[in-house]
Amino acid sequence: xxxxxxxxxxxxxxxxxxxxxxxxxxxxxxxxxxxxxxxxxxxxxxxxxxxxxxxxxxxxxxxxxxxxxxxxxxxxxxxxxxxxxxxxxxxxxxxxxxxxxxxxxxxxxxxxxxxxxxxxxxxxxxxxxxxxxxxxxxxxxxxxxxxxxxxxxxxxxxxxxxxxxxxxxxxxxxxxxxxxxxxxxxxxxxxxxxxxxxxxxxxxxxxxxxxxxxxxxxxxxxxxxxxxxxxxxxxxxxxxxxxxxxxxxxxxxxxxxxxxxxxxxxxxxxxxxxxxxxxxxxxxxxxxxxxxxxxxxxxxxxxxxxxxxxxxxxxxxxxxxxxxxxxxxxxxxxxxxxxxxxxxxxxxxxxxxxxxxxxxxxxxxxxxxxxxxxxxxxxxxxxxxxxxxxxxxxxxxxxxxxxxxxxxxxxxxxxxxxxxxxxxxxxxxxxxxxxxxxxxxxxxxxxxxxxxxxxxxxxxxxxx
Amino acid sequence: xxxxxxxxxxxxxxxxxxxxxxxxxxxxxxxxxxxxxxxxxxxxxxxxxxxxxxxxxxxxxxxxxxxxxxxxxxxxxxxxxxxxxxxxxxxxxxxxxxxxxxxxxxxxxxxxxxxxxxxxxxxxxxxxxxxxxxxxxxxxxxxxxxxxxxxxxxxxxxxxxxxxxxxxxxxxxxxxxxxxxxxxxxxxxxxxxxxxxxxxxxxxxxxxxxxxxxxxxxxxxxxxxxxxxxxxxxxxxxxxxxxxxxxxxxxxxxxxxxxxxxxxxxxxxxxxxxxxxxxxxxxxxxxxxxxxxxxxxxxxxxxxxxxxxxxxxxxxxxxxxxxxxxxxxxxxxxxxxxxxxxxxxxxxxxxxxxxxxxxxxxxxxxxxxxxxxxxxxxxxxxxxxxxxxxxxxxxxxxxxxxxxxxxxxxxxxxxxxxxxxxxxxxxxxxxxxxxxxxxxxxxxxxxxxxxxxxxxxxxxxxxxxxxxxxxxxxxxxxxxxxxxxxxxxxxxxxxxxxxxxxxxxxxxxxx
Numbered sequence: 001x002x003x004x005x006x007x008x009x010x011x012x013x014x015x016x017x018x019x020x021x022x023x024x025x026x027x028x029x030x031x032x033x034x035x036x037x038x039x040x041x042x043x044x045x046x047x048x049x050x051x052x053x054x055x056x057x058x059x060x061x062x063x064x065x066x067x068x069x070x071x072x073x074x075x076x077x078x079x080x081x082x083x084x085x086x087x088x089x090x091x092x093x094x095x096x097x098x099x100x101x102x103x104x105x106x107x108x109x110x111x112x113x114x115x116x117x118x119x120x121x122x123x124x125x126x127x128x129x130x131x132x133x134x135x136x137x138x139x140x141x142x143x144x145x146x147x148x149x150x151x152x153x154x155x156x157x158x159x160x161x162x163x164x165x166x167x168x169x170x171x172x173x174x175x176x177x178x179x180x181x182x183x184x185x186x187x188x189x190x191x192x193x194x195x196x197x198x199x200x201x202x203x204x205x206x207x208x209x210x211x212x213x214x215x216x217x218x219x220x221x222x223x224x225x226x227x228x229x230x231x232x233x234x235x236x237x238x239x240x241x242x243x244x245x246x247x248x249x250x251x252x253x254x255x256x257x258x259x260x261x262x263x264x265x266x267x268x269x270x271x272x273x274x275x276x277x278x279x280x281x282x283x284x285x286x287x288x289x290x291x292x293x294x295x296x297x298x299x300x301x302x303x304x305x306x307x308x309x310x311x312x313x314x315x316x317x318x319x320x321x322x323x324x325x326x327x328x329x330x331x332x333x334x335x336x337x338x339x340x341x342x343x344x345x346x347x348x349x350x351x352x353x354x355x356x357x358x359x360x361x362x363x364x365x366x367x368x369x370x371x372x373x374x375x376x377x378x379x380x381x382x383x384x385x386x387x388x389x390x391x392x393x394x395x396x397x398x399x400x401x402x403x404x405x406x407x408x409x410x411x412x413x414x415x416x417x418x419x420x421x422x423x424x425x426x427x428x429x430x431x432x433x434x435x436x437x438x439x440x441x442x443x444x445x446x447x448x449x450x451x452x453x454x455x456x457x458x459x460x461x462x463x464x
Numbered sequence: 465x466x467x468x469x470x471x472x473x474x475x476x477x478x479x480x481x482x483x484x485x486x487x488x489x490x491x492x493x494x495x496x497x498x499x500x501x502x503x504x505x506x507x508x509x510x511x512x513x514x515x516x517x518x519x520x521x522x523x524x525x526x527x528x529x530x531x532x533x534x535x536x537x538x539x540x541x542x543x544x545x546x547x548x549x550x551x552x553x554x555x556x557x558x559x560x561x562x563x564x565x566x567x568x569x570x571x572x573x574x575x576x577x578x579x580x581x582x583x584x585x586x587x588x589x590x591x592x593x594x595x596x597x598x599x600x601x602x603x604x605x606x607x608x609x610x611x612x613x614x615x616x617x618x619x620x621x622x623x624x625x626x627x628x629x630x631x632x633x634x635x636x637x638x639x640x641x642x643x644x645x646x647x648x649x650x651x652x653x654x655x656x657x658x659x660x661x662x663x664x665x666x667x668x669x670x671x672x673x674x675x676x677x678x679x680x681x682x683x684x685x686x687x688x689x690x691x692x693x694x695x696x697x698x699x700x701x702x703x704x705x706x707x708x709x710x711x712x713x714x715x716x717x718x719x720x721x722x723x724x725x726x727x728x729x730x731x732x733x734x735x736x737x738x739x740x741x742x743x744x745x746x747x748x749x750x751x752x753x754x755x756x757x758x759x760x761x762x763x764x765x766x767x768x769x770x771x772x773x774x775x776x777x778x779x780x781x782x783x784x785x786x787x788x789x790x791x792x793x794x795x796x797x798x799x800x801x802x803x804x805x806x807x808x809x810x811x812x813x814x815x816x817x818x819x820x821x822x823x824x825x826x827x828x829x830x831x832x833x834x835x836x837x838x839x840x841x842x843x844x845x846x847x848x849x850x851x852x853x854x855x856x857x858x859x860x861x862x863x864x865x866x867x868x869x870x871x872x873x874x875x876x877x878x879x880x881x882x883x884x885x886x887x888x889x890x891x892x893x894x895x896x897x898x899x900x901x902x903x904x905x906x907x908x909x910x911x912x913x914x915x916x917x918x919x920x921x922x923x924x925x926x927x928x929x930x931x932x933x934x935x936x937x938x939x940x941x942x943x944x945x946x947x948x949x950x951x952x953x954x955x956x957x958x959x960x961x962x963x964x965x966x967x968x969x970x971x972x973x974x975x
Contacts, residue, residue: 046603046938049610053565091558098561098610101938102955115916401972404627425558426613443614460913463920 001188003162006075006307007298007342015162018187023154023195026183030125030152031201033180040152040178049100052147054175056093059086059168066164070136073161075306075343076261077298088423089140092441095425096144103149103446108454113462119453122150123228124203126449127196129189129217130165131209132158132309133264138208139165141440143182144425146206149449153182154202156193160309162186189213198224206448208232208266211363211389211434218437230438230448232266233431234363235391238384239269239420240406242377243277245396249418251285254369257394257420259293259347262308263317263367266435267392269420270364271353272371273380279373283351286371287332290347293367295338307343308366314343317366324350324359329370355383363389377402381409390432394420413439487580487590487811493525498534499681499696501541502689508533513700515674518587518819518855519810527674530699535666535707538695542637542664543713545692552664552690561612564659566687567680568605571598574683578676580811582648585673587818587855588773589810600935601652604953607937608656615661615958620966627969632962634662635740636715639708641701641729642677643721644670644821645776651677653952654718655694661961666695666714668705672821674698701725709733716740718960720778723875723901723946730949742950742960744778745943746875747903750896751781751932752886752918755789757908761930763797767881769906769932771805771859774820775829775879778947779904779926779933782876783865784883785892791885795863798881799845802859807850819855820878826855829878836862836871841882867895875901889918897923902944906932925951 002011018026033040059066067082076085105118128142135158146153157165169184185192193213197205197220204227207217211233221227239257241250257269274282298306308314321335334348345367353360353370360370374380384393393412397403407415413430416422423429423441430439438448496512497504505528512526530538545552571578578601579594588597617630640654647669658665669677677696684694697704701721709717709732716739719729723745733739751769753762769781786794808815820826830849837843846858857879865872865882872882886892896905906928907918919927925942928934935941940951950960 046607050606094558094562095613098612098614100610101607102610102614104955115920400969404969404971443616457912457916459916459920461917463917 001159001186003073003160004310005072006309009342012072012163015166015186018156018185018192020191020195022185022187023192023199026154026185027125027199027201029180029183030154033178034122034124034152038178040150040181043178045101045150048148048150049097051175051177052093052097052100052144055171056090056097058171058175059093060090062167062171063090066136066167069167070164071298071306073163074132074135075298075309077303077306079301079303085134085137088425089136092137092140092144092425096148099145099443099446100148103450105452109464110456113459115457115459115462117455119455120149121451121453123449123451124151125201126151126153127199127202127205127227128153128155129193129196129205129207129209130155130157132160133261133266135161136164136168139168142206145440145445145449147177147181149446151449152180154196155182155184156196157184157186159186159188194220197221200225202227204228204230204448206230210234214434214436228448230440231431231436232440233391233434233436235266235268235389235431235435236271236361236363236387237267237269237389237392237394237412238271238273238410239394240380240384240396241272241274241278241282242395242397242399242402243275244398244402245278246398246418247278247281247285250396251282251289253394253396253418253420255286255289258369259290259305259367260421262305264309264313264365265421267414267421268365269392269394270368270370271360271384272369273374273384274371275380276373276375283332283349283371286369287349290349290369291333293347295344295347305347305367308345310343313365314345317345317364317368320359320362320364320366321348321368324353324357324368327357327359329353329357329359334367355386361387377406381406385409385411388434391435392416481813484591484813485576485579485594487583488576490577490580490584493581493675495675495678495682496525496527497678498528498530498698499678499684499694500534500538500692501695502685502691504681505534505537507531508537513671515585515672516822517584518821521855524584524675527678527698530668530697530704532703532707534697534699535704535711538666538697539637539711539713541692541695542666545664545690546634546636550690552662552693555690557613557615557662560659560662561609563687563689564605564609564612564656567683568602568609570683570687571605571680572602574679575602578648578679581675581679583810585675586644586647586821587810589815589818591813592773597646597649600649600937604649604652604656604937608660611657611955611958612660615962617964622968625971625973627971629967631965631967632661632958633965635961635963636663637713638663638665638961639711639714639717639739640665640667641705641708641717641719641721642667642669644672645773645778647673648676648680650720651680657952657957657961659689659693661958663716663961664693666697666708668697668699668708671698671700706732710736712737714739716742716961718742720744722746726948740960742952743948744952745903745946745948746901747778747780747943747947748782748873748875748899748901749779749904749906749924750899750922751784751906752892752896752908753784753786753790753794754907754909754911754914755787756910758910758930759790759793760797762908763794763801765908765930765932766906767798767801770881771802771817771879772933774818774857776821776825776877777933780877781906781932782880782882783872783896784881785886785896786883788885788887791883795844795861795883798861798883802845802861805859807856807858817859817879820857822855825877826857829857829876829880832871832874832876832878833860833880836865836869836880836882839869839871841865841869841871846879867898873899889914893918893921897921900946903947904928
């Protein structure tokens with residue numbers, strides 16, 4: 001199948017298309033690499049960590065090339081791929097490299113003459129289905145914890161953006177991971193992805209993508225072998241600006257919070273609630289900022305916003321913009337196509353949005369900001385929580401009590417206070433409600449890749 | 465990358481002799497000064513002291529001798545590096561971890577040189593230095609490099625409207641006093657967790673063995689640690705060491721050495737500023753060999769335990785209790801096994817046994833051996849010095865040792881294996897625990913029940929089952945009773961280098 005450069009609409013190259021038979025091959029290899037007595041199962045945990053560390057070093061070495069490839073395939077500005085995406089990848093792998101020999105079980109004082117301890121064992125063969133918005137970063141978020149804990153992996157990369165993950169596969173071989181530990185398949189969701197989710201020999205599936213497909217994955221897991229499931233899905237994240245906020249910081253952070261990565265972030269701050277006192281000024285400043293946003297060739301260092309990833313997304317976003325106009329939201333800037341070639345959309349801001357509008361409720365996944373007005377804290381918390389999603393949220397305020405109150409009340413897996421899109425390998429990330437199950441990153445990220453085994457030994461007489 | 469594989473007496477199995485690493489020819493030792501603020505200083509007093517090669521008696525070189533004034537300078541540097549706005553305090557934790565990984569890589573680069581220096585300074589066989597001391601040092605640095613950004617506090621649910629968090633902060637300036645038996649490795653056991661947690665350090669290596677520590681100073685600078693984070697002060701215990709223990713500006717001291725000096729350190733810490741204290745002290749470690757054990761394996765492991773590093777290990781297997789049924793056979797096989805030991809020049813790859821560290825230790829060990837003979841233990845093998853004028857002592861085996869003898873009670877710190885017999889499990893556990901020490905112990909048996917119940921009953925910080933000296937950076941190590949306070953290695957060490965701060969926010973009740 002072809003992979004396309006979204007800046008031009010042209011085909012970059014053809015990629016082998018994996019389907020069920022290829023998934024079967026990969027799962028077989030992963031099972032074999034996981035068998036009792038295999039090099040991977042016998043490897044010292046600290047050596048697993050050393051391999052991850054070496055992989056991070058190799059990726060760092062090839063950063064410039066990988067950033068170029070990422071920009072070609074995905075459309076994100078090169079400067080950002082190089083300065084943001086690649087360092088996040090390297091840091092994530094180094095972070096998990098450090099955990100490999102530190103993920104400890106316990107000895108537990110139980111009743112009776114028994115000696116009881118727990119082992120933290122790998123789950124086994126882990127299917128991982130990753131999205132197109134941050135191809136390399138999403139790959140690292142999945143490989144890091146899975147490999148640190150000793151699992152083997154069958155990974156399906158997004159059909160829109162297979163190239164960088166495939167290059168990383170060559171580095172996995174280069175640094176010395178045993179055969180079969182990591183297997184990477186380019187292919188389509190309904191074929192290769194479904195094959196993984198339904199496979200009887202895959203012990204766990206991790207999926208990042210749309211909530212719609214998340215439902216399918218979970219159903220498939222349930223109807224096949226009850227494989228463990230973790231999901232990172234969509235969001236309609238509320239960004240709440242209180243009247244005592246530092247407005248300049250709030251405007252800039254809110255802008256990045258929505259427009260970053262062409263608006264293609266699961267945690268995009270796509271509902272901006274602004275307290276009535278500062279509403280007009282906030283809107284005016286946000287519109288000015290959006291109008292200044294530089295849309296263009298992602299290889300141009302001045303560019304802030306590249307194209308959307310493909311025709312389908314492009315059409316969908318334009319559809320949402322139409323619905324916004326139709327339902328009476330106030331179009332403040334943008335609202336259309338930004339170039340003749342490629343999938344470029346103008347940075348768009350809607351003001352006076354009502355909670356019932358389609359653009360207020362559905363995930364757009366594009367450069368379209370919705371701004372709402374609110375009066376009180378209780379009201380805004382209620383409205384912010386009134387969504388099936390619960391991935392992220394933010395509060396801008398200088399008042400410590402308000403920050404505590406609002407952040408405690410929001411039903412979201414990450415709450416940013418006076419900032420947005422702060423990602424750290426050390427801190428867990430994941431969704432409440434339909435935004436997902438489970439957490440990635442941090443120590444918490446290890447749990448989904450672990451089976452806890454309790455071992456209880458009868459002893460003739462125990463001693464405390 | 466480190467290879468999996470066992471090491472016996474520090475030599476990796478299955479490496480052909482032609483591929484074994486060679487010692488480096490050292491024309492002149494490069495680093496002999498005091499390391500403060502990433503710079504090399506001469507001593508305030510102008511004094512130097514010689515460091516000697518115990519295998520030959522030759523002086524290797526002169527080293528600057530630090531005293532109280534130099535310690536004060538080092539503490540001032542460490543304090544400056546610890547200020548709130550300093551590069552070190554502001555450094556992101558993952559970057560601290562990267563520096564530790566970088567240091568590990570540099571140690572790996574200079575591995576042969578460091579192993580050679582260690583051998584010249586301590587007398588330990590070069591291959592042991594290369595495969596055990598250097599391997600352990602590199603692994604320790606990598607392990608703690610991985611912890612730096614994983615030092616978690618908690619958020620805690622409390623009564624009423626408060627938000628409560630704990631922060632695990634660095635303690636501050638940590639003094640570390642290092643012994644001479646594993647100079648580089650013991651340095652890393654302190655340096656790595658201390659730096660991982662964000663502290664600054666003032667380190668005094670042993671006066672007998674300062675050289676590898678000083679070389680590390682050059683690597684600290686090369687790796688990119690900010691000045692003042694690590695300071696290395698060669699000198700004597702009673703002067704520089706005492707200055708550290710009683711310094712009002714040092715927040716914590718970690719000491720590895722004799723129990724006797726450990727007590728002095730703790731007293732000094734209490735009398736000065738109540739600095740936090742961790743101690744790794746002596747041991748009189750019991751091995752219990754049950755009749756159902758794999759006898760040959762027990763003989764070999766225990767011999768490793770007794771004679772490794774010329775017996776100069778806090779973990780030395782110094783009281784071996786053998787069940788009466790297999791006692792004769794055990795003694796016989798131990799003697800046979802001891803004949804495999806090769807005494808010689810530590811730089812020679814064939815050598816597995818080198819000299820004792822210095823004259824003082826030599827005389828103490830000989831004195832205890834003589835007491836063994838005098839008090840009626842049966843000398844089965846060895847029993848004295850090798851040759852007329854050297855620090856080499858024969859691996860020595862005593863049998864029929866009684867619990868009341870001096871060699872049964874006092875830490876010898878030399879190559880002396882003492883074998884006792886016992887009848888019952890109950891009896892031997894009592895006798896094993898009957899000691900002021902409690903560092904390590906070992907149990908040899910094929911019975912799972914016996915292994916679990918005996919290991920539960922022994923009052924030691926480590927219990928080895930069917931092995932000896934199995935040390936891992938991931939697992940805590942330390943003593944019960946007078947063998948020490950606190951734990952090194954593993955996650956547990958982090959607690960010794962952190963200060964817990966509880967932060968409690970009152971929240972507005974009406975919101």
